[in-house]
Amino acid sequence: MGLKKNQQLSKLIRPEVQKMSAYHVPEATGLVKLDAMENPFPWPDEMKAQWLKLLSKAEPNRYPDPSSKELVSSLRECFDVAPELGVVLGNGSDELIQLILMAMNDDACVMAPTPSFVMYQHIANSLGLSFIGVPLNTNFSLDVPEMLSVIREKNPAVIFLAYPNNPTANLFDDADLLAILEASNGLVVVDEAYQPFARKTFLDRAQDYEQLLVMRTVSKLGLAGLRLGFLVGHSNLTTQFEKIRLPYNINVFTQITATFAFQHISTFDKQAAMICEQRDILLNSLSSLKGVNVFPSDANFVLFSLQSDSAERVFEALKQAGVLIKKMGNVPGLPAECLRVTVGSSTENKLFVKQITSIIK
Ligand SMILES: Cc1ncc(COP(=O)(O)O)c(C=O)c1O
Known part of the structure; x- marks a missing residue:
C-alpha cells in the first residue's frame, strides 16, 4: 500500500486509539505459568467424563x-x-x-x-x-x-x-x-x-x-x-x-x-480452599527470604517487592529457569521492584520458591 493511502487510512482511526498499545500477553509455552491468576487444578476424572458426554450433544452448527x-x-x-x-x-x-x-x-x-x-x-x-x-x-x-x-x-x-x-x-x-x-x-x-x-x-x-x-x-x-x-x-x-x-x-x-x-460448584469451592492453603504456605516461604517484602493477600496471587535486586533481572532469571510470573517493576503507586506471582499447585509453588531463592541477591 502506498504511503499516502496508508496515512489517509490511519486518519480514520480515533487519535486516542492510535496512542494506545495492545494488551500484551507473554508467550508461556513450556513454562510453569504463574502469571495470570489461573487455577492450577484439573477436574476429577468422573466429572470430566460427565462433562464430555454433555459436550458431545452440543450443536456447534446452531447459534x-x-x-x-x-x-x-x-x-x-x-x-x-x-x-x-x-x-x-x-x-x-x-x-x-x-x-x-x-x-x-x-x-x-x-x-x-x-x-x-x-x-x-x-x-x-x-x-x-x-x-x-x-x-x-x-x-x-x-x-x-x-x-x-x-x-x-x-x-x-x-x-x-x-x-x-x-x-x-x-x-x-x-x-x-x-x-x-x-x-x-x-x-x-x-x-x-x-x-x-x-x-x-x-x-x-x-x-x-x-x-x-x-x-x-x-x-x-x-x-x-x-x-x-x-x-x-x-x-x-x-x-x-x-x-x-x-x-x-x-x-x-x-x-x-x-x-x-x-x-458442581463444590468441586471449585474445594479447589479455591486448596489455593488459599497454598497461598498461606507461599506467603510464609516468600516472607522468610532475605531481601523480600511480601504484602498480605486476600486473592490467589501474591505481590512482593525486592529490597536490593531488580524485578526485571529476577523476572528474566526465573523465566530462564522455566517459571513465568508477572513483572510489576514500574507500576506507578507500587513500591519499587515489585513482582506478582499467582498461587499454583504445591509442586509449582515449591519450584518457584526454590528457583527464586537461588536467584535473588
Ligand atoms: C480485578 C479484575 N477484574 C477482571 C478481570 C478480568 O477477568 P476476565 O477473565 O473475566 O475478563 C481481572 C483479570 O485479571 C481482574 O484482575
Whole structure:
C-alpha cells in the first residue's frame, strides 16, 4: 500500500486509539505459568467424563441461545441472586467493563483507584472517555477523602473498585466502599474477580443500592478458558446494558460447560480452599527470604517487592529457569521492584520458591 493511502487510512482511526498499545500477553509455552491468576487444578476424572458426554450433544452448527437461559438460571441458583435483580453475561468480565462504558455519554468520566486492574483505564481510553486514577494510600487502602473530592468535583459516571484489588491483592475496607457508594451519583462497579479466595461480597447489598453493580468472573475460579463474566444489579440498569450486548456473546460450549460447572460448584469451592492453603504456605516461604517484602493477600496471587535486586533481572532469571510470573517493576503507586506471582499447585509453588531463592541477591 502506498504511503499516502496508508496515512489517509490511519486518519480514520480515533487519535486516542492510535496512542494506545495492545494488551500484551507473554508467550508461556513450556513454562510453569504463574502469571495470570489461573487455577492450577484439573477436574476429577468422573466429572470430566460427565462433562464430555454433555459436550458431545452440543450443536456447534446452531447459534447459541442468545439469552443463555439455562446458564443464567443455574448461575442465579448457585450464587443466590435475588429474582428482582438483573444479570448480564459477558465474554469475560473484560467485555462487561466495555459494555458498561460503551453505554455512557461521551463526556462521562471514569474513576478507579490506582494501581488497579489495567482494563478499566485501557477500555475507557479506547472509548475516548476520560479516566481519573486516584492513588491508593501506601498501605494500599483507598484514599477516601480524595475519592470523595473527585466525586464532588468531577461527578464520575462510573467508579470501578476491585474487591480484592489487582495487583495489590488486598480487600478494601467495607466502610470505605460504602462511603464511596453512598456519595456517588454515578455507577459503582464492585469487581469481585477474586471473590472465591476472599469469600467476602457486596452481592447481598445489590438490592439496597440502585447505583451498585457487582461483577464476577469464572476465570479465577478455574474456568479462564470459557471467557464468562457476569454483572448483577438493578434491572433498570441491566436492561440498558442488555440492549448493547451482542446477541451471541456466550458460545455454545461455554453455556454448556458453565451450567455444568455451577451444578458442581463444590468441586471449585474445594479447589479455591486448596489455593488459599497454598497461598498461606507461599506467603510464609516468600516472607522468610532475605531481601523480600511480601504484602498480605486476600486473592490467589501474591505481590512482593525486592529490597536490593531488580524485578526485571529476577523476572528474566526465573523465566530462564522455566517459571513465568508477572513483572510489576514500574507500576506507578507500587513500591519499587515489585513482582506478582499467582498461587499454583504445591509442586509449582515449591519450584518457584526454590528457583527464586537461588536467584535473588
Ligand atoms: C480485578 C479484575 N477484574 C477482571 C478481570 C478480568 O477477568 P476476565 O477473565 O473475566 O475478563 C481481572 C483479570 O485479571 C481482574 O484482575
